[in-house]
Amino acid sequence: MDKIKIQNLEIFANHGVFPEENVLGQKFLVSATLFTDTRKAGKTDELTSSIHYGEVSQFIDHFMKNHTFQLIERVAETLAEALLLQTPALEKIQLEIKKPWAPVGLPLDTVSVEIERGWHTACIALGSNMGDKEQYLKGAISALDQIRGCHVTKVSSFLTTAPYGVTEQDDFLNGALLLRTLLTPEELLDELHRIEQEAGRERIIHWGPRTLDLDIIFYDDLIYGDDDLCIPHVEMHKRDFVLRPLHEIAPYWHHPVLGKTVHEMLEDLAVI
Missing domain, CATH: 3.30.1130.10 (GTP cyclohydrolase I, C-terminal domain/NADPH-dependent 7-cyano-7-deazaguanine reductase, N-terminal domain)
Incomplete structure (x- = not known):
């Protein structure tokens, strides 16, 4: 540059x-x-x-x-x-x-x-399967856009998907967004947890029902991992409910570890 x-x-x-x-x-x-x-x-x-x-x-x-x-x-x-x-x-x-x-x-x-x-670009996955699901997702998008040093630049449409992991629960509403941000990954994670808590998120059952689920999928081309955070998201390439909305807004974003685009990862799942 x-x-x-x-x-x-x-x-x-x-x-x-x-x-x-x-x-x-x-x-x-x-x-x-x-x-x-x-x-x-x-x-x-x-x-x-x-x-x-x-x-x-x-x-x-x-x-x-x-x-x-x-x-x-x-x-x-x-x-x-x-x-x-x-x-x-x-x-x-x-x-x-x-x-x-x-x-x-x-x-x-x-x-x-x-x-x-x-400035950095992060991809955030959104999900909800309790209460007014669409309102929870829209509220999260608005909350992220109001954080100092954060601008939501693209938002996917929302899609209904079957639950992952624990299947005896309501269907999810899922989406994805691109975020231009000055926050570090750790700072961004803290903000996502804050927004989840304000939406009434309770972490009781792993993969269980939740009012709001926000995950960092990508952060530039960063490869990072510790006890609390893994970037790229460790399971993203296996999850059509992440890849499908992400494909709408960033189909050619390369996975920095797998070397595949979002489009290619979605093709591997044969769900396009």
């Missing part, structure tokens, strides 16, 4: 652990690498087709001067998020905040924190 760089923007602001740092202020140097597609701007010579680095610099200056934090880690995190939320076409940012006057009592050039943050 193309890059626009801002190097060592000098800002006098009030951040630090010590009270005098918050009151008297000190110098900070901010460097930002903005990841975007500059192709159209390069072809047309139109500023509106690119990211206006002057406006970004002004935003950084205003943000740092109008907030006060103890840690430069906090400054970097909140500033990166703010830039990603308010800057069209900004896909990722590398941000370094230097503190040349750090009060450590020893000679040094600078202390700095450098982070990288960006």
Whole structure:
């Protein structure tokens, strides 16, 4: 991806652990690498087709001067998020905040924190087989879209499917959505659990009845696993009720482990 760089923007602001740092202020140097597609701007010579680095610099200056934090880690995190939320076409940012006057009592050039943050695309599977199933799914979609740093970009139609695992229960209503998000997988999982709980989800019987079931199927091309989360979802390639709605909105998404598209995985189940 193309890059626009801002190097060592000098800002006098009030951040630090010590009270005098918050009151008297000190110098900070901010460097930002903005990841975007500059192709159209390069072809047309139109500023509106690119990211206006002057406006970004002004935003950084205003943000740092109008907030006060103890840690430069906090400054970097909140500033990166703010830039990603308010800057069209900004896909990722590398941000370094230097503190040349750090009060450590020893000679040094600078202390700095450098982070990288960006937008991700996650696929979420939705299911319900209790109460007003359609309303539970629509409520989950709305709740996800209202989370800061999350935008629902595509939603499949809903389909009725037979229960999986424990078969003596009501049919499910299933769907899938694509989510553009700044959240990490773990943060996203926490939000999904929160939404499930607010919908009255009770985890009593494995594969049992539930008001709402939300699962992370894909997160970019990430391969990840721990005790609480496995990405891609470990059973997704075996489940037509996941693959069928996903096929509507992302048929050519490649499974990073199996190397197959959603379309190919669905063909393997012979249910298209």
